[in-house]
Amino acid sequence: MEATGRSVSSNHTFNSSGDDSQWEVSDNIKLCRFLCYGSEGDKYTAREENHPSMDRVGALLALLQEGQGVLVVEEIKRFAQNGQAVRLDPCIFALALCSQHSEVKTRQAAFNALREVCQEPAHLFSFIQYKKQLKEDMKCGIWGRALRKAVSDWYNGQDALSLAAGVTRCKQREGWSHQDLLRLSHTKPAHEAIALISKYVTKGWKDTQVAYTDKDNSDEVVKVLSYLEVVEKVKHSCDETEVINLIEEHKLEREQLLTDHLKSKSVWRALLKEMPLQSVLKILGKMTAKKVLQPESLETQALCERIQSEAALKKAKVHPFSIQLACENYKRGQGYQGKTKWAADSSILKALDSAFYKSFLNVEPVGKNFVVAVDVSTSLTSVLPGTSVSTAVAAAVIAMVFVKTEANTHVLAYSEGALKLCSVSADMTLAQTTDELVKIPGGSTDCTLPITWATKKGKAVDVFIILTNNPVWTFTASPVETLKKHRQKTGCRSKLVMCGMTSVGHTIADTEDRGLLIISGFDLGAFSVIRNLAQDLM
Structure with a gap:
């Protein structure tokens, strides 16, 4: 989202004369970074839960102050719905913050987006809890008319059978329950099937049975009633065979079972079929x-x-x-x-x-030109933090993802003064790819070598992905300046991802360039970060 009202995903024409203004880390870019991985900074740390808080959203607050709240909400929806966010918590927090902004249009946009961003009960509970936390300093309640309507619309907008499964699978979270939300929102069910679920949640199964037995119920109500009856039956059953039959027939999940049920091997086998x-x-x-x-x-x-x-x-x-x-x-x-x-x-x-x-x-192709460069100056036998995967195998998988899905990907192995173009092809196995990456001898690290190589060869590269184990990154020149030279020579909007695969503390001085990001460690979320950067989404 640009200050002019355009999305950050809009195409820009690169100025090959070296205009740096388009590479400034604007508030728009910081917002998108926060929505993607929970930090406005240029570093993504794998496996780290960045708990959203007010001290992490300076850019978001600045954009709201500038009157861009409606556009902020659009960005939140985009990151939440298109799988661009590593985790949804930052998007939910940002939406809660927008829903409390002083500008009416921003609040309305946030509440209207609630169902699109918070699609699961757990997400809704998180949204309400974030609103409570944000309101605590203001010494006032959170249950105004707008929130009551938004929560009511959330329940009324659900498919009844899906809602029945949701409220029985995730009954409470973050200190809130469905009973709390239905009561505080004064929800008036839009139709009888939702009324049935509301009664079940607030009054319990016995009262629900009494209210709907011997009643002329619609087909939808009959289906929901039968489903809830099954959930109640399994909760009170000690018969292993009955529990297994109910799981298989109605596709029940482990959250709907008792702890004692999960002591049975046969019950687990039944759960695994549809898990x-x-x-x-x-x-x-x-x-x-x-x-x-x-x-x-x-x-x-x-x-x-x-x-x-x-x-x-x-x-x-x-x-x-x-x-x-x-x-x-x-x-x-x-x-x-x-x-x-x-x-x-x-x-x-x-x-x-x-x-x-x-x-x-x-893996959907991005349609860009990539260079994946693997630092072989240090041992590649260490493992990614929190996993059993060696960094050599991890680097090979990363290389394979891009080689197999992107038409123009070069894979390099490098160390001090030595760089080799690897013969990695889409039909190679993981073992073959791993072997290809570790052929050249090690030395000390110079992470600018791959960029210099591409510049000398005249290869226009959209994204450089530099993988290293080295605890100290060394450069013959500034990585930002080296990247700028490549941009100037090729006229390409080149970006750089520096990934310390075993570290958590890497930084690069002078990184006020939105085309450069740092990844510490590597996990599945890192692929989302790279895709977003490559597609100019942040």
């Missing part, structure tokens, strides 16, 4: 350790087929990096706390390997 694939990948070790998944069992075979099903992978939008993380963690045979241990099942490992290559179809 979201992303969730399955995270608990493979636990399920193997608990003997829920056993070698050569029918359940294990069925799960392996699902893991490597192109249709299932596409539906879940699983990224190759997620699968590789899951594979390495599973292969490790031990949880990070050291308490849970398992022997990795070879058929599951084989399925994960197959799924890894198929999942590249889920």
Whole structure:
């Protein structure tokens, strides 16, 4: 979002004469950084939860002061809806802040966007809690007419059966419950199915049964009533077979079960059949350790087929990096706390390997020219923080993502004074790609070498992705100045991502250039950060 009212995604014509004004880190850019990863600064730290707070949103406040609140809300919606945000919390916090702004149009826009940004009950609870926190210093209530209407519209705008599943799966969060929100918002149900759910939430199942038994109910009400009856039945059932049948027939989720139910291996097997694939990948070790998944069992075979099903992978939008993380963690045979241990099942490992290559179809091309440069000056046997993935394998996966999805990607391996163009192709395996990256000998690090190489070769590069393990970045020249020279020679809107894969403390002096970002560590969110930068979205 530009000061003129244009979005930051709007195309700009690059001035090859070296005009620096377009590269200034404006309040618009800072806002987009905050919505993407929770900080207005130029550094994204992998796996770090940046809890939104007033001291992190100076640019957002400045834009509101300038009367750009409606445009701010549009940016919030864009980042929340298009998968551009690493986490939704910053977007929800920003929306809550806009909903309390003094300008009426900004408040209206924020409340009108509530259903689009907060699509799940957990998101709605977070929004209400952020509003409470923001109001505490103001010594006043939060439940004005506008919020009551927005919350009422949220409930009334839901598909009834989906809402029934949502309120039974996520009953409360952040100190708020659905009963609280329906009561405080004075929600008047828009139709009978929503009235049924409202009664169930506020009065309980027995009163709901009494109110709707022997009544001439619509088909929709009958469906919702039957679903709620199933949820209540499973809550009071001690019969393992009955619980399993209810899970399989009505696709119940573990949040709707009792803790005692989850002690059963058979119950877990039933849950795994419909559990979201992303969730399955995270608990493979636990399920193997608990003997829920056993070698050569029918359940294990069925799960392996699902893991490597192109249709299932596409539906879940699983990224190759997620699968590789899951594979390495599973292969490790031990949880990070050291308490849970398992022997990795070879058929599951084989399925994960197959799924890894198929999942590249889920990565949408950006359509830019990339250089992925891997620093080989230090050992690549260390691991990404909080994972079991070596930095060599991680670098290979990153390179493969761009080589397989972007038509014009160059992969380089470099150290002090030495740089090699790697022969990485889209048909290579992960092992082959990893081997290709570590062929040249190490030395000390000069992270500007890849940019200098592209400039001398006359290759117009949209995004340089520099990967390094080195705890100290060294440069023969300023990375910003080196990047500027490349822009001037090629006329390209080149950007630079400096990634310290094992570190959390890297900084580069003089980074008031919006085309340069720093990543500390690497996780799935880092791909979103790179995509947003490449597409000029921040």
